[in-house]
Amino acid sequence: MITCIQNGKIVTGERVFEADILIQDGRIAKIGTGLTGEKNVDAGGCLVFPGFIDGHTHLDMPVSGTVTADNFKTGTEAALIGGTTMLIDFATQDQGGTLAEALRVWHGRADGNCACDYGFHMAVTDWNEQTRKELHEMAEAGITSFKAYYAYGGLMLDDCAMYDLLCEMHEIGGILGVHCENGPILEHLRAKALEAGCTGPEWHARTRPAVIEGEAVSRFLRIAELADAPAWIVHLSTEDGLGEIRAARARGQRVLVESCPQYLTLTEEVYERTGFEAAKYVCSPPIRPQSDQDALWKALEAGEIDILSTDHCSFNFKGQKEMGRTNFTEIPNGMPGLEHRPTVMYTAAVASGRISVSALCKMMAEIPAKMFGVWGQKGSLEVGKDADIVIYDPQADFTISADNQHHNCDYTPFEGFETKGSVRDVFLRGIHAVHAGELLETGRGQYVARDKMMG
Numbered sequence: 001m002i003t004c005i006q007n008g009k010i011v012t013g014e015r016v017f018e019a020d021i022l023i024q025d026g027r028i029a030k031i032g033t034g035l036t037g038e039k040n041v042d043a044g045g046c047l048v049f050p051g052f053i054d055g056h057t058h059l060d061m062p063v064s065g066t067v068t069a070d071n072f073k074t075g076t077e078a079a080l081i082g083g084t085t086m087l088i089d090f091a092t093q094d095q096g097g098t099l100a101e102a103l104r105v106w107h108g109r110a111d112g113n114c115a116c117d118y119g120f121h122m123a124v125t126d127w128n129e130q131t132r133k134e135l136h137e138m139a140e141a142g143i144t145s146f147k148a149y150y151a152y153g154g155l156m157l158d159d160c161a162m163y164d165l166l167c168e169m170h171e172i173g174g175i176l177g178v179h180c181e182n183g184p185i186l187e188h189l190r191a192k193a194l195e196a197g198c199t200g201p202e203w204h205a206r207t208r209p210a211v212i213e214g215e216a217v218s219r220f221l222r223i224a225e226l227a228d229a230p231a232w233i234v235h236l237s238t239e240d241g242l243g244e245i246r247a248a249r250a251r252g253q254r255v256l257v258e259s260c261p262q263y264l265t266l267t268e269e270v271y272e273r274t275g276f277e278a279a280k281y282v283c284s285p286p287i288r289p290q291s292d293q294d295a296l297w298k299a300l301e302a303g304e305i306d307i308l309s310t311d312h313c314s315f316n317f318k319g320q321k322e323m324g325r326t327n328f329t330e331i332p333n334g335m336p337g338l339e340h341r342p343t344v345m346y347t348a349a350v351a352s353g354r355i356s357v358s359a360l361c362k363m364m365a366e367i368p369a370k371m372f373g374v375w376g377q378k379g380s381l382e383v384g385k386d387a388d389i390v391i392y393d394p395q396a397d398f399t400i401s402a403d404n405q406h407h408n409c410d411y412t413p414f415e416g417f418e419t420k421g422s423v424r425d426v427f428l429r430g431i432h433a434v435h436a437g438e439l440l441e442t443g444r445g446q447y448v449a450r451d452k453m454m455g
């Protein structure tokens with residue numbers, strides 16, 4: 001069947017123009033005026049975006065003696081309803097295990113369950129000769145981006161492993177993202193806090209001050225400089241870290257910067273909430289003071305932030321966040337956000353007048369597609385590409401609530417957030433999969449083997 005999306009305002013990273021889009025065999029067949037299909041969808045008054053790509057999610061992941069509330073089915077359904085047509089989740093090596101095993105496990109969790117398209121980054125937690133060899137096999141299997149951690153027992157790499165891994169990225173043309181927090185020091189601060197009888201959730205942020213991030217960003221970027229490899233800073237949250245990024249870029253390094261809606265719309269007052277409510281906002285890095293948020297906005301307006309991802313890692317308040325009621329170090333880290341990134345960012349960044357709709361399109365579709373090696377098929381509305389399309393109605397304002405979200409989670413950090421507009425329709429490779437907040441099709445997501453990062 002030939003579908004035509006008519007009269008919409010098509011958004012690219014450069015401009016917005018009125019045109020019709022003809023979809024055939026899952027791909028964009030033609031863009032022009034006066035087009036008609038067998039099925040016609042009127043997008044008059046609406047923005048038409050390429051499907052949004054979320055480069056940072058954790059679905060069906062075991063953490064802290066529990067498992068994330070969202071699995072690949074519930075997470076990708078929420079994603080798709082919110083306008084995200086592809087996500088890239090973190091397959092994670094077990095210490096003592098291989099990358100191949102981790103990839104098998106993640107395929108086992110995701111394959112056949114996904115509503116939107118998906119790929120995997122590979123998180124390297126055990127650096128050895130076998131792992132080094134496997135990196136090349138991963139690149140052949142379509143895994144071209146990797147992750148390493150400076151924090152968390154069981155995940156953390158030391159500086160030498162980080163250096164060797166970055167050298168290998170240089171070899172295979174891969175990109176390494178790093179969770180930048182100084183793990184040993186923050187663990188030390190947490191132990192001291194507990195010793196002093198400080199057990200409440202507000203201590204999560206107090207034991208992870210900005211320098212904890214800034215120091216790790218600096219160290220990662222210096223080691224990347226030594227290894228002559230590009231660096232991906234995941235979930236940047238501080239002005240301190242931003243300063244280190246500016247210094248590295250001034251040295252001529254290639255740095256790709258990711259931030260997330262929670263760092264741009266929430267401030268540390270969330271940790272002053274009583275009745276253990278603060279635990280809902282326990283994520284790492286933590287939510288920051290207003291001054292950090294202001295600095296991130298300036299950077300975003302100046303084009304210094306490349307991509308916006310969610311770091312979606314959901315746990316229910318009841319039964320999961322509550323595990324840390326008497327000890328903040330036992331609160332599982334993470335928050336839901338997959339469904340809400342497009343509306344929250346459209347509202348906070350575009351409707352507010354801070355950036356253009358094209359700039360948003362770049363950060364949520366074009367640059368992630370280029371960075372994660374899917375630009376040949378996704379990331380923009382162009383003839384020949386997958387018909388992953390979002391029709392956004394800028395007049396359909398909405399109030400986000402746990403009651404109307406589709407995450408499998410009993411709260412949302414964006415409770416009460418009033419959006420400007422909402423996602424009306426979503427097409428996944430030409431399949432009309434979402435209309436007015438309802439799923440029309442599920443289980444149609446496909447694994448995407450990825451190319452190398454562009455440029």
Ligand code: MN
Pocket residue numbers: 179234235284285
């Ligand atoms: Mn992280």
Ligand code: MN
Pocket residue numbers: 056058311313
């Ligand atoms: Mn993460």
